[in-house]
Amino acid sequence: MPLPIKELFNQKGINLTYQRKLIAETLLKSNRHLGAEELYQLVHKKNPKIGLATVYRTLQIMKDRGLIEKRDFGDGCSRYEDSKAMHHDHLICLKCGAVIEFDEPTIETMQMEVAKKNRFKVLSHRLELFGYCNKCSK
Amino acid sequence: MPLPIKELFNQKGINLTYQRKLIAETLLKSNRHLGAEELYQLVHKKNPKIGLATVYRTLQIMKDRGLIEKRDFGDGCSRYEDSKAMHHDHLICLKCGAVIEFDEPTIETMQMEVAKKNRFKVLSHRLELFGYCNKCSK
DNA sequence: GCTAAAATTGAGAATGATTATCATTCTTGA
């Protein structure tokens, strides 16, 4: 079990409210790449009083403080995931939409080199390979 | 001078029209990461009859046929660029918005390895490092 | 604990990029 939400938010100076706790927990526990609308559906099921705007606001603030990452898989909405799971990148199938995660430390190392060369301070990155998965390439 | 638009479109089976030619030329010659609206402004200056919808349609079809790539730099609109220039990736400054291109063949190689391992056929990729550029990190 | 100030919320309106519609105009192939 990682740090509880309360600690995480404290560390980042985000006030903890009932809504934010529920939203953050739902997202971080899902282990999926949830879009705002999907997340809203889940949260709304647990507490129908929570509004979509609050979901967006919470995602925004969590992103700003580096707790989560925003991704674009090309399906029209942004998706979010735990930054702690950030050591992985994605293979995205253009046919069936499957998302395969991978982790290649060598690539990370190369990225650091590139950044250094350009005197650039990297805060986060995003690597996506688009194509056809095994099934779909047949 | 690379292949003329006419050839490119022929190869990909895209009918060449006056509008498409102008749009494609403007984008490919710009060497920038143009958004649809920006591109429309440029094209519209040359021929005020061309509509925004046609710009979007042309970008869509060029993307579908692999002539250009769609990017999201997090500023609210998609940007497009020549696929032929695809051997580079991006460093994006979160403060000033500067976009630095880089090219790291080792990373490309690693990507191919990862793809192979996952039996994945890569058609394109996208690598973006977000952070602060030299100026802004001071 | 109590209270005013500040922060947060929910509902719905507003925004803005992108798509769809549809009548009109161009292209293409026979």
Add this chain to the structure above:
DNA sequence: TCAAGAATGATAATCATTCTCAATTTTAGC
């Protein structure tokens, strides 16, 4: 040349996301 199909432009529609604002909750100082 001519009909059939494709492309265009203007505008309406869509849809994710953000903004507004009154009401509610939380926080900080006492």
